[in-house]
Amino acid sequence: MVLSQMEAGKALTAAAAKGNTIKVQTILEEGRVHPDTLNEFGRTALQVMMMGNAKIARLLLEKGADPNIQDKHGITPVHDAARTGFLDTLEVLVEHGASVNIPDQNGALPIHFAIREGHRDVVQFLAPRSDLKHANVSGQTAVDVAKASCVPHMMDSLFAHIHS
Template sequence: MVLSQMDAGKALTAAAAKGNTSEVQRILEECRVHPDTRNEFGRTALQVMMMGNSKIASLLLEKGADANVQDKHGIAPVHDAARTGFLDTLQVLVENGASVNIPDQNGALPIHIAIWEGHRDVVQFLAPRSNLKHANQSGQTAIDVARASCVPDMMDSLFAHIHS
């Protein structure tokens, strides 16, 4: 089955967004679609995948997807995983070369986003891997964001890794 580049990107991203692992695998293998093929909105399957489906992330990365692909706003899959709180997906991304120190267009690292969203387990995973001195465009480091957050114990989650 031969798909045009646009149709292939559309089919792959649609299957990834729905969390349909078997369809993603079929498109990658039978149709021989590269995992970084973009859809009509210029986004890859890794960028639009159902974040809670770490199997799709693993499959796409195993087939050669770029773990650090960014959209026009500088948002990478690690930012999305941090925002949504899916630690298992974030771990798969990092294990496959995703950098946790890529800033988005506002200068936010994934750890800034995880703190804002109140995902303590994600913050604990990111803290030892993140540049905690990096400031976003507002001049805030992860510690500043944690201090300003209204999430109970967020500073403890962050400091547990700073002082260990």
């Protein structure tokens, strides 16, 4: 299986986006494709993968994918996992060196996304690992976003970590 760089990136990202673990593994191993190979849109498999598939995340990361890769908006896979609420994928990313403190182009950390979307379990995971004093470009910290979110008990999820 010899693929051009573009074909390899396209095949790998398509398999990851569909959640096809076996195909991802085959492309990585038999095709000897690096997990950070870009598709025609300039994105890697980790950036387009089905976020609810922690197995694909683990496979890509174990094969050397960059857990902190950012798109043109500064969004990392951790931002995506936090926004969509996939705690298992988030845990795999962090376990493999992903930072939870990389801001996007608006200064938002992954915890800001999780709070806005109301993912309490994700917020509880991120809070002790996040810089809760970090403000986005609007000057809002995670606590400010939680206060404005109107999501019941979101402040409780942060409270234990505010004074840490």
